[in-house]
Amino acid sequence: MKTLASLSKAQLLDMEKKLSENYEEFKSRNIKLDMSRGKPSSDQLNLSNSILSAPLDNYMTEQGIDARNYGILDGIDEVKRLFSELLDIPSENMIIGGNSSLNLIYDAMARLYIFGALGSTPWGKLDKVKILCPVPGYDRHFAICEEFGFEMVNIPMKKDGPDMDMVESMAKNDPAVKGIMCVPLYSNPDGTCYSEETVIRLAGMETAAEDFKIFWDNAYGIHHVFKQVSLYNIFDACRRFRTEDRILYFFSTSKITFPGSGIALVAAGDEYIKEIKLHFGRQTIGYDKINQLRVYNYFKNVDGMLEHMAALAKELKPKFSIVLETLNQEFEDTDMLQWTKPLGGYFVSVNTMSHCAKETVRLAKEAGLSLTSAGATYPYGKDPLDQNIRIAPSYPTCDELELAMQLFCICVKLAAVRKVLEYK
Numbered sequence: 346m347k348t349l350a351s352l353s354k355a356q357l358l359d360m361e362k363k364l365s366e367n368y369e370e371f372k373s374r375n376i377k378l379d380m381s382r383g384k385p386s387s388d389q390l391n392l393s394n395s396i397l398s399a400p401l402d403n404y405m406t407e408q409g410i411d412a413r414n415y416g417i418l419d420g421i422d423e424v425k426r427l428f429s430e431l432l433d434i435p436s437e438n439m440i441i442g443g444n445s446s447l448n449l450i451y452d453a454m455a456r457l458y459i460f461g462a463l464g465s466t467p468w469g470k471l472d473k474v475k476i477l478c479p480v481p482g483y484d485r486h487f488a489i490c491e492e493f494g495f496e497m498v499n500i501p502m503k504k505d506g507p508d509m510d511m512v513e514s515m516a517k518n519d520p521a522v523k524g525i526m527c528v529p530l531y532s533n534p535d536g537t538c539y540s541e542e543t544v545i546r547l548a549g550m551e552t553a554a555e556d557f558k559i560f561w562d563n564a565y566g567i568h569h570v571f572k573q574v575s576l577y578n579i580f581d582a583c584r585r586f587r588t589e590d591r592i593l594y595f596f597s598t599s600k601i602t603f604p605g606s607g608i609a610l611v612a613a614g615d616e617y618i619k620e621i622k623l624h625f626g627r628q629t630i631g632y633d634k635i636n637q638l639r640v641y642n643y644f645k646n647v648d649g650m651l652e653h654m655a656a657l658a659k660e661l662k663p664k665f666s667i668v669l670e671t672l673n674q675e676f677e678d679t680d681m682l683q684w685t686k687p688l689g690g691y692f693v694s695v696n697t698m699s700h701c702a703k704e705t706v707r708l709a710k711e712a713g714l715s716l717t718s719a720g721a722t723y724p725y726g727k728d729p730l731d732q733n734i735r736i737a738p739s740y741p742t743c744d745e746l747e748l749a750m751q752l753f754c755i756c757v758k759l760a761a762v763r764k765v766l767e768y769k
């Protein structure tokens with residue numbers, strides 16, 4: 346491997362000069378590109394357009410309920426059956442909520458904060474609540490924890506999920522540790538898939554807190570792109586240890602059909618879901634069944650959903666390939682960048698040289714390329730080594746993405762060379 350530090354000062358200065366020229370040339374083009382958020386492209390959204398155009402002339406649900414009227418708190422049977430078969434979770438244990446799983450996660454935290462769970466002390470009445478956060482992770486999870494004043498504890502992400510030795514030790518020894526945030530398949534941003542062993546250890550581990558919760562945000566549960574990775578069933582794992590009531594399972598169709606205009610679900614163990622349903626019953630008379638029917642009519646069954654996901658993967662594959670091939674061409678055998686090679690999901694996560702991520706993102710922004718803020722993938726926006734950047738390739742067209750990646754690589758190199766020059 347060619348390390349930058351092994352180059353002479355003259356070589357580095359020469360490199361810096363050439364990169365600066367390339368960078369200035371890009372800047373003069375006044376481009377405007379966005380790889381900041383995991384938003385589907387218009388072509389992806391178009392795949393779901395028949396949800397909007399198909400007539401909804403039969404508004405009676407399978408149970409004979411008029412979807413236009415009040416009635417049914419926890420979702421129409423056909424949608425619950427669809428998700429139950431898709432995710433292999435019992436339909437009795439789920440509630441089809443509104444349009445957003447993040448909203449359901451926020452509400453789950455709020456319920457624990459205000460009411461506690463199954464008789465335990467409300468988290469809001471405790472001096473300290475700690476939530477384990479595998480890092481890098483999803484900024485909006487961290488924002489929720491921060492708003493409730495929960496102390497977030499960084500847990501390094503390994504190839505097969507969070508560092509379980511650390512998770513087990515913290516959960517066992519500290520009663521203030523009340524939960525863990527998990528995106529178990531194609532995680533945001535690493536694309537990490539939790540192994541069977543990880544899921545079983547999470548289900549079976551000893552916890553000092555009786556009301557420990559696993560926030561199982563399976564946002565990318567069917568988002569296979571290069572290969573289908575299967576996730577060990579958390580309900581099966583927890584049943585084995587009689588720990589079902591530590592599960593809080595979330596899923597939505599946001600990254601499947603229309604973000605923010607789909608349907609979301611929360612599921613929990615037998616006892617806790619009963620309590621959650623009581624709270625839901627006070628919060629709402631019922632969610633939007635018309636939207637539930639539209640989504641169901643579009644997919645019809647699990648095969649329909651999987652066919653749709655295959656079409657989605659066809660859109661995403663070339664984009665992931667552009668990112669991965671460009672990084673390979675530009676950085677293989679260098680110490681300037683390391684990156685994940687996800688098999689699905691929406692993101693590629695990169696690590697620059699230490700203390701270069703912020704500068705890379707700044708350079709990119711100045712030249713017209715928006716990236717997720719450096720630090721966003723860590724609790725409190727604090728990436729200890731200032732090295733992680735999340736790349737979201739779904740939104741731009743392939744042509745735009747090629748251009749964006751060229752610029753991105755220049756920015757990574759420029760930030761790295763300048764950093765090494767500081768010490769020469």
Ligand SMILES: Cc1ncc(COP(=O)(O)O)c(C=O)c1O
Nearest residue numbers: 445446447483528533564597599
């Ligand atoms: C891990 C994760 N959870 C939740 C969400 C948001 O989902 P929703 O639109 O259902 O709130 C996202 C969106 O990017 C996500 O990446």
